[in-house]
Amino acid sequence: xxxxEVRGLVKRFLxxxxxxxxxxxVERGELVSLIGPNGSGKTTLFNCVTGxxxxxxxxxxxxxxxxxxxxxxxxxRLGLGRTFQQVSVFGRLSALENLLVFxxxxxxDALLPRLLRTPGVRRLEAQAxxxxxxxxxxxxxxxxAGAPAGSLSYGQRKLLAxxxxxxPDPELLLLDxxxxxxxxxxINQMKDHIRALHRQGKTVLLVEHNMDVVMDISERxxxxxxxxxxxxxxxxxxxxxxxxxxxxxxx
Amino acid sequence: MIARRLAVRTLAGLAVAAPWIxxxxxxxxxxxxxxxxxFTALFxxxxxxxxxxxxHVGSLSLAHPAFFGVGAYTAAILATRAQWPFxxxxxxxxxxxxxxxxxxxxxxxxxxxxxxxxGTLGFALVAWIVATNWVEVTRxxxxxxxxxxxxxxxxxxATLSFSALPAYYWLALTALGLVVxxxxxxxxxxxxxxxxxxxxxxxxxxxxGIDPLRYRMLxxxxxGAIAGGVGALYAHYLAVFCPEEMTIGxxxxxxxxxxxxxxxxxxxxxxxxxxxxxxxxxxxLAPTWRLVIYGALLLVIVVRSPEGLAGLIRAPRPARxxx
Numbered sequence: 001x002x003x004x005e006v007r008g009l010v011k012r013f014l015x016x017x018x019x020x021x022x023x024x025x026v027e028r029g030e031l032v033s034l035i036g037p038n039g040s041g042k043t044t045l046f047n048c049v050t051g052x053x054x055x056x057x058x059x060x061x062x063x064x065x066x067x068x069x070x071x072x073x074x075x076x077r078l079g080l081g082r083t084f085q086q087v088s089v090f091g092r093l094s095a096l097e098n099l100l101v102f103x104x105x106x107x108x109d110a111l112l113p114r115l116l117r118t119p120g121v122r123r124l125e126a127q128a129x130x131x132x133x134x135x136x137x138x139x140x141x142x143x144x145a146g147a148p149a150g151s152l153s154y155g156q157r158k159l160l161a162x163x164x165x166x167x168p169d170p171e172l173l174l175l176d177x178x179x180x181x182x183x184x185x186x187i188n189q190m191k192d193h194i195r196a197l198h199r200q201g202k203t204v205l206l207v208e209h210n211m212d213v214v215m216d217i218s219e220r221x222x223x224x225x226x227x228x229x230x231x232x233x234x235x236x237x238x239x240x241x242x243x244x245x246x247x248x249x250x251x
Numbered sequence: 252m253i254a255r256r257l258a259v260r261t262l263a264g265l266a267v268a269a270p271w272i273x274x275x276x277x278x279x280x281x282x283x284x285x286x287x288x289x290f291t292a293l294f295x296x297x298x299x300x301x302x303x304x305x306x307h308v309g310s311l312s313l314a315h316p317a318f319f320g321v322g323a324y325t326a327a328i329l330a331t332r333a334q335w336p337f338x339x340x341x342x343x344x345x346x347x348x349x350x351x352x353x354x355x356x357x358x359x360x361x362x363x364x365x366x367x368x369x370g371t372l373g374f375a376l377v378a379w380i381v382a383t384n385w386v387e388v389t390r391x392x393x394x395x396x397x398x399x400x401x402x403x404x405x406x407x408x409a410t411l412s413f414s415a416l417p418a419y420y421w422l423a424l425t426a427l428g429l430v431v432x433x434x435x436x437x438x439x440x441x442x443x444x445x446x447x448x449x450x451x452x453x454x455x456x457x458x459x460g461i462d463p464l465r466y467r468m469l470x471x472x473x474x475g476a477i478a479g480g481v482g483a484l485y486a487h488y489l490a491v492f493c494p495e496e497m498t499i500g501x502x503x504x505x506x507x508x509x510x511x512x513x514x515x516x517x518x519x520x521x522x523x524x525x526x527x528x529x530x531x532x533x534x535x536l537a538p539t540w541r542l543v544i545y546g547a548l549l550l551v552i553v554v555r556s557p558e559g560l561a562g563l564i565r566a567p568r569p570a571r572x573x574x
Contacts, residue, residue, distance in 0.1 A: 052454065072457035082458055090451040093444065101448045102459040104441045111469070114442045125441065168460065 003028045003063060003203050004049070004080075004172055010057030011044050011227075018044040020227035021058065026172065026205055031198040033206045033214045035238075036224035037247055042207045043085060045224070046176055050082050051075040063171065081170030085177045085207075087157045091150030095141055095160055098149050099132035100125075102167035128167075135163040139193065155186045162193065172203045179210045191217055215239060223247070266424060270417035285416045287532050289488060292423035293481055295524035296430040298508040299517070300477030305506075306515035307438050308470045309450035311364075313502045314355070314371035315478050317378035318348040320497030322479025323486040324382065327395040330487070337401035341483045348479020352472045360467050375499060382494040394493035401487045419488055426484055430477055434517060437473065446470060511552050513561025522560050 002025040011019040019041040026032050034042050047053040049060050051072040060067040067075055076082075090098050107128075113121045136142045139159040144152060149160055158178070165173060178194070179187045187210065195217050197204060208214050214221060214235065221238040223231040225247040231238060238244055265272070273284045297319065304312045322344035329340040355374055362370045382389050389395065400414040401422065413419045437443060448456040449463045456463055486492040508527050513519015530548070534541040556562045 050458070052457075071462070072454070073460050073462045076458050076460040084455065084458075088452060088455045088458075090448050090455065092451050093447060097444055100441075101444050101456070101461070104445065111442070114440065115436045117436075117440060121441065164459070 001064065002026055003030075004205070005061040006045070006049060006058065007061070008058035009045065009048055009055055009060065011041070011048050011053060012056050017227050019048065019055075022224065022227070022229050024222060024229070026203060028203055029198075029201050031194070031204045031206070031217060031219045033208055033218040033221045034224060035208065035211075035214055035221060036230070040224040040247075041227040042224055043176060044227075046082065046174055046207060049075075050080060050174060076168075076170075079168075079171035080174065081165040081168065081172070082174040083161050083165050083176055083178065085180065087154060087161060089149040089152075089157050089160055089164070091148065093149060094146050095136060095149055095152065096129070096132055096145040098160055099135060099164050099167045100128050102164045103128045103131070132167065135166055136160075139163045140189075155182045158182055158186070159189075162190070166197075172205065173197065175204065175206045175208075177208055178206070179208060179213045187213065267421070270420055282416060285420050287529060289416070289420050289423050291525055291528040292420065292427045293485055293488070294504070294508065294528045295521055296423075296427045297478055297481045298505055298512070298520050298524045299430050299434045300474040300481070301505045302509050302515065302520045303434065303437060303470045303474040303477075305509060306520075307443070307446045307450060308467045310360075310467055310471070311368040312359075312371040312471065312474075313368055313499070314352075314359070314374050315474070315505055316497040316499065316501040317375045318352055318475035318478035319482040319485070319501060320378055320382055320494075321351050322348045322482030323492045323496065324389055324395070324482075325479070326483030327398045327486045327492045328388065330398055331395060336404060337399075337487065338403060341401075341480060344483035345476050345480040348482070349472050349476035352475025353468070356468050356471045356475075360464055360471070372499070372502075375497075375502065379494055379497055379499075382497060389494065392494065394491050395486070396491050398486050398490045398492065400490070401484075423484060423488070426480070430481075431517065431521075433473070433477070437470075438515075438517075507549065511549060511559050513559035516559070516561040519559050519561025526560070 004024070004026040006022060006024040009019050009022045009024075010017065022041070022045060024034075024045075034045065036042050044053065048055040049067070051067065051070050051074065054069065058068075062075075062078060062080055065078055067078070067080075070078075090101060093101065104124075107124050133142065133145065136145050139162060141152075141156060141160060141163070144156065149157060152160060162175070162178060165175075175194070178190050182190070191213055194204060194206070198217070206214070206218065218235050221233065221235050222229060223238060223241075223244050230247055231241050231244050233241070269288055270281070270285050273288075274281050277284060297315070301312075301315050304310055304315075325344040325347045326340040329335040329343055330337070335343070359367060359370045359374065383391050385391070386393075400412065400419070402410045402412040402414075404410050413422045438446065445456075445461050446466050446469075448459060448461055449466045453463045485496070504527070508523040509520055511527065512521070512523020531541070531545060534544055537544065552560065
């Protein structure tokens with residue numbers, strides 16, 4: 001059984017069919033990229049899978065759970081992590097707190113222990129801080145732990161958002177354009193991070209515009225065009241596929 | 252850190268000793284000044300409960316007068332018509348206000364931003380109209396009168412009475428202390444982080460597994476419950492409660508205290524409560540110019556320190572790194 005299975009997903013906006021019956025399966029441990037020209041429905045598909053948009057048809061199955069119609073926080077707690085295309089951090093919280101937010105809801109959310117700060121909660125907090133510091137070091141933000149996230153540079157915020165998504169150790173990570181609008185050095189950094197995740201056995205589904213990144217790191221590429229699946233296969237085959245070339249460059 | 256703790260303890264000590272200090276410094280004015288102090292403590296507690304909603308989950312609610320009124324009427328009616336003991340009617344006031352907040356919160360939070368503010372304003376207006384016109388229960392404009400001063404029965408048959416002004420002040424101060432403790436517990440550590448995550452970026456909070464509605468409701472219900480409790484203390488103190496006490500004017504006062512004191516900041520809200528409860532009283536010395544001076548001061552604060560007074564006393568923040 002695939003880790004994530006999307007069956008016949010449909011999403012319409014005022015008569016425009018943004019996602020038109022897409023099937024998609026991601027196996028455990030895979031690194032799959034979703035590509036397609038602007039407006040082909042990649043991000044809409046992401047948002048339907050993670051509960052941010054209600055879909056108009058089809059089903060989403062994740063680890064055997066039916067996610068169709070589930071609220072975003074429920075999807076996240078089942079182990080499906082995501083990042084956003086627009087850099088998204090909690091601006092007034094420190095970099096460290098940004099990461100801590102991502103783990104606490106997965107560790108029991110009874111109100112009273114948190115209000116009274118019981119020893120159990122304090123222990124979890126100490127472990128979370130340790131893990132968060134490790135992740136900040138990993139993305140090179142170790143010395144910015146106490147800085148308000150809003151004061152970080154664009155690239156730093158992007159790395160912070162990436163580290164935050166890793167915090168709860170999600171089963172499947174959906175990355176929405178991690179390499180968009182960052183400088184080449186940081187693109188390489190991001191590529192290395194994603195590759196490292198893949199090596200550790202993480203399952204990653206990537207939406208990306210940067211073809212170098214996609215072709216370089218993906219195992220399998222799925223091409224969307226006008227809301228439909230146009231092609232699917234290993235990067236080399238996709239690169240030569242005439243339908244894909246046509247969709248991207250025109251005839 | 253140690254200096255700060257010392258400052259906090261000194262201020263707390265001064266607050267506790269205030270009636271004695273007043274008696275020593277201005278014996279002729281004691282009743283009046285302690286009365287202002289009681290109002291300040293009650294308004295500080297009310298403003299903190301309001302800040303839980305507007306400051307920490309960022310929902311601009313104008314419903315607070317309604318919860319205040321529900322608490323005040325519950326306590327007043329139970330104490331006068333059913334002769335309930337003080338602690339029982341206080342508990343009933345808190346629970347009923349929380350219940351009302353929970354019931355209206357569900358539909359109100361389907362609205363966002365400005366629509367939410369207007370929805371809560373509408374609810375506060377309805378509550379005020381009900382209080383004015385449901386004469387059988389609230390006596391409407393005739394007000395509920397003869398609300399007894401609180402007394403707590405102690406084991407062994409003794410009673411602790413709060414009929415003297417300083418005693419009532421200490422009761423109000425104790426209530427404020429409890430509210431401060433609850434406010435701090437809710438706005439720091441994991442709980443506070445969840446509230447702030449919802450305030451700063453709701454979609455991202457959801458991606459972190461946080462249910463935004465749950466935390467908005469938590470702040471709204473706890474805030475409403477505290478407002479109900481303060482309403483009960485207020486009614487018991489004044490012995491009279493009228494519908495005019497729960498008009499939109501109360502929301503305006505709370506907005507001034509919270510936003511000019513420092514939204515989302517314990518220090519700021521306390522400072523705002525002290526300043527904006529005491530200031531209008533001090534300004535009575537110049538009756539003609541009172542409102543002009545008050546308005547001018549509000550303007551100066553808004554212009555000089557958009558973050559509120561807390562922004563002025565806070566250590567300067569490190570300069571923002573350019574994006």
